[in-house]
Amino acid sequence: MAYSAIKVIKEALTGHRGWKPLWRRPEPKSEYDIIVIGGGGHGLATAYYLASEYKNKKIAVLEKGWLGGGNIGRNTTIFRSNYLLHENEMFYEMSLKLWEQFEQDLNYNAMISQRGVINLFHSDAQRDAYVRRGNSMLINGADAILLNEAKLREKCPFLNYDNARFPIQGGLWQPRGGTIRHDAVAWGYARAADRLGVDIIENCEVTGFDIQNAKCNAVRTSRGTIKAKKFGVAVAGSSSAVMENAGLRLPIESHVLQAFVSEGLKPIIPGVITFGAGHFYISQSDKGGLVFGGDIDGYNSYAQRGNMAVVEDVCEGGMALMPMIGKARLLRMWGGVMDMSMDGSPIIDRTPIKGIYFNGGWCYGGFKATPASGKCFAHLLATDEHHPNASAYLLNRFEKGYMIDEKGMGAQPNLH
Numbered sequence: 001m002a003y004s005a006i007k008v009i010k011e012a013l014t015g016h017r018g019w020k021p022l023w024r025r026p027e028p029k030s031e032y033d034i035i036v037i038g039g040g041g042h043g044l045a046t047a048y049y050l051a052s053e054y055k056n057k058k059i060a061v062l063e064k065g066w067l068g069g070g071n072i073g074r075n076t077t078i079f080r081s082n083y084l085l086h087e088n089e090m091f092y093e094m095s096l097k098l099w100e101q102f103e104q105d106l107n108y109n110a111m112i113s114q115r116g117v118i119n120l121f122h123s124d125a126q127r128d129a130y131v132r133r134g135n136s137m138l139i140n141g142a143d144a145i146l147l148n149e150a151k152l153r154e155k156c157p158f159l160n161y162d163n164a165r166f167p168i169q170g171g172l173w174q175p176r177g178g179t180i181r182h183d184a185v186a187w188g189y190a191r192a193a194d195r196l197g198v199d200i201i202e203n204c205e206v207t208g209f210d211i212q213n214a215k216c217n218a219v220r221t222s223r224g225t226i227k228a229k230k231f232g233v234a235v236a237g238s239s240s241a242v243m244e245n246a247g248l249r250l251p252i253e254s255h256v257l258q259a260f261v262s263e264g265l266k267p268i269i270p271g272v273i274t275f276g277a278g279h280f281y282i283s284q285s286d287k288g289g290l291v292f293g294g295d296i297d298g299y300n301s302y303a304q305r306g307n308m309a310v311v312e313d314v315c316e317g318g319m320a321l322m323p324m325i326g327k328a329r330l331l332r333m334w335g336g337v338m339d340m341s342m343d344g345s346p347i348i349d350r351t352p353i354k355g356i357y358f359n360g361g362w363c364y365g366g367f368k369a370t371p372a373s374g375k376c377f378a379h380l381l382a383t384d385e386h387h388p389n390a391s392a393y394l395l396n397r398f399e400k401g402y403m404i405d406e407k408g409m410g411a412q413p414n415l416h
């Protein structure tokens with residue numbers, strides 16, 4: 001079923017009885033060529049690119065819950081490619097370009113809105129750091145514009161310029177950044193992968209790996225043992241727990257990140273704005289809700305809910321930046337479990353066990369990485385070669401000392 005304006009009009013006139021489920025609900029087969037573990041954004045994108053670019057393979061995605069129940073349906077929907085280090089900037093810019101053609105490629109409306117991302121700066125030193133980052137973005141083919149205070153005031157007159165503890169001096173603006181409806185991304189990839197023959201199997205938890213002579217031959221699941229030649233693990237916040245079943249310890253910690261949505265308000269926030277003197281960021285959804293968040297909760301957890309101390313911290317950040325937010329009523333909030341790597345950059349690599357490949361360490365920036373991650377992981381799974389844009393995301397970089405420490409914060413997930 002392809003979507004088109006004609007189809008929408010026809011369904012509107014005939015009681016919407018012709019829409020079909022977006023993906024099948026197949027029973028698991030006993031064997032596949034490649035099994036992707038985890039039906040979040042990264043797992044589904046991987047399956048889609050495997051099926052579309054490396055044809056004639058039998059592929060399954062095994063998801064322990066329902067599609068969209070993990071971080072792909074819990075994030076604050078921001079995409080951008082405003083990184084400093086070349087290894088990251090080229091990867092995230094690749095992702096941004098894939099987002100720009102996502103809806104056409106997949107014939108699926110994900111409400112992509114390139115309304116721009118502004119990182120505020122509050123001191124001369126921070127401005128200089130942002131100039132450097134902006135130049136790095138330009139060198140890597142991305143877009144970046146430095147806004148002085150006057151220009152920023154035109155765009156965001158509601159910010160606290162005059163009485164703030166950290167006066168706002170300007171911002172680094174990436175006009176091509178923005179927001180995308182997150183669960184539409186999961187549904188779009190699921191539908192496209194299913195149409196190419198991928199079996200998407202929900203309620204199928206991987207509980208163990210059958211490994212002999214350092215080679216994996218099958219996974220044990222809540223729906224039986226399933227064989228495959230290769231297994232791609234893309235389980236985000238559950239990375240350490242799943243890989244422990246294969247006897248592997250990862251340089252990753254799991255932490256909760258919370259998100260907040262206010263009641264619907266008239267349009268006020270022009271794009272995505274991030275506070276440069278604290279951890280707070282905000283955008284406004286198409287329905288009018290202010291969507292915002294801040295720091296991770298500072299302790300390890302697999303609970304998909306957060307604590308009050310971070311709620312207070314996030315609200316303090318909001319009040320410092322734009323005091324008018326104090327009048328908005330909070331409608332809902334939730335948490336997701338983040339796979340925090342020790343240098344803040346991801347891993348897309350083989351593991352010491354033949355047949356098991358790993359994708360994770362996305363910290364809280366993995367949503368925007370979804371298309372590039374899927375494409376690069378599919379490339380690795382299909383060819384056993386690293387994709388050129390992800391060749392630095394190696395598992396052994398921590399023991400070798402080749403960290404991709406974007407923020408220069410070292411092994412401190414709470415500072416990434």
Ligand SMILES: Cc1cc2nc3c(=O)[nH]c(=O)nc-3n(C[C@H](O)[C@H](O)[C@H](O)COP(=O)(O)OP(=O)(O)OC[C@H]3O[C@@H](n4cnc5c(N)ncnc54)[C@H](O)[C@@H]3O)c2cc1C
Binds near residue numbers: 043207257
């Ligand atoms: C509150 C919040 C805000 C965020 N905001 C942003 C943002 O604005 N921009 C951005 O770029 N990123 C953001 N992120 C980060 C981003 O959402 C994640 O990095 C990204 O979604 C992780 O990849 P995923 O979609 O594959 O994860 P998930 O959707 O979590 O997918 C992993 C899947 O694996 C499944 N799984 C786990 N264990 C097993 C098992 N044993 N067997 C089978 N399946 C299993 C899970 O059920 C889950 O569905 C945010 C995250 C949160 C929580």
